[in-house]
Amino acid sequence: MTAPGLQTPGVHTPSWPELATAISSCTRCPELVATRQRVVVGQLRQQSRLLLVGEAPGAQEDEVGEPFVGRGGQLLDELLEGAGLHRSQVSVANVLKCRPPANRTPKPAEVANCRSWLTQQLALADPAVVVALGATATGWFFGRGSRLTELRGRPHDVDGRVLVATYHPSAALRFGPKGEPRRLLQADLELAAALLAQGRADA
Numbered sequence: 001m002t003a004p005g006l007q008t009p010g011v012h013t014p015s016w017p018e019l020a021t022a023i024s025s026c027t028r029c030p031e032l033v034a035t036r037q038r039v040v041v042g043q044l045r046q047q048s049r050l051l052l053v054g055e056a057p058g059a060q061e062d063e064v065g066e067p068f069v070g071r072g073g074q075l076l077d078e079l080l081e082g083a084g085l086h087r088s089q090v091s092v093a094n095v096l097k098c099r100p101p102a103n104r105t106p107k108p109a110e111v112a113n114c115r116s117w118l119t120q121q122l123a124l125a126d127p128a129v130v131v132a133l134g135a136t137a138t139g140w141f142f143g144r145g146s147r148l149t150e151l152r153g154r155p156h157d158v159d160g161r162v163l164v165a166t167y168h169p170s171a172a173l174r175f176g177p178k179g180e181p182r183r184l185l186q187a188d189l190e191l192a193a194a195l196l197a198q199g200r201a202d203a
């Protein structure tokens, strides 16, 4: 399937630093601009074949300017390790680059405003496998109304990339160490690692 806005033929693809500079000065969402401390651009790991896509920065990410540095980030690191992966091997980006006040769910208009930034990051990172963490990231790829519970657990083809949809680490934290979201997030990260190891791009 083709994610809306995933490809923009004819548009110049800037370097990551150029893109980061442009994103950092973005003012498309007035409410977020008024409340954010920092724009959290994301992290591109050269030669990484895996890109994790989350929802938006939280309080700690907003404070330090990096993605997944709070409790959710620690859990993500732990689960990545459990799948035989390390954060240093993984590129990370969010659907929104600015923190919504009180961590509210991103508004559709904000997701639309920010869409071109993630589209360009995808083009630059060019990952073999993308993992969408949570409902917002899953909706970015599959459209609003898509159901994570129906999509997770198997690979999908989105514009020639393998995409795995799964729970966000914050859901895994909310339901606790023995909750289903944590178990399924771990299983889906293991699936992503297995797909990387197989070199599959034809799921």
Ligand code: SF4
Pocket (backbone or CB within 6 Å): 023, 026, 027, 028, 029, 030, 032, 033, 039, 096, 097, 098, 110, 113, 114, 115, 117
């Ligand atoms: S969330 Fe995205 S579109 Fe909105 S102000 Fe931040 S960088 Fe710009």
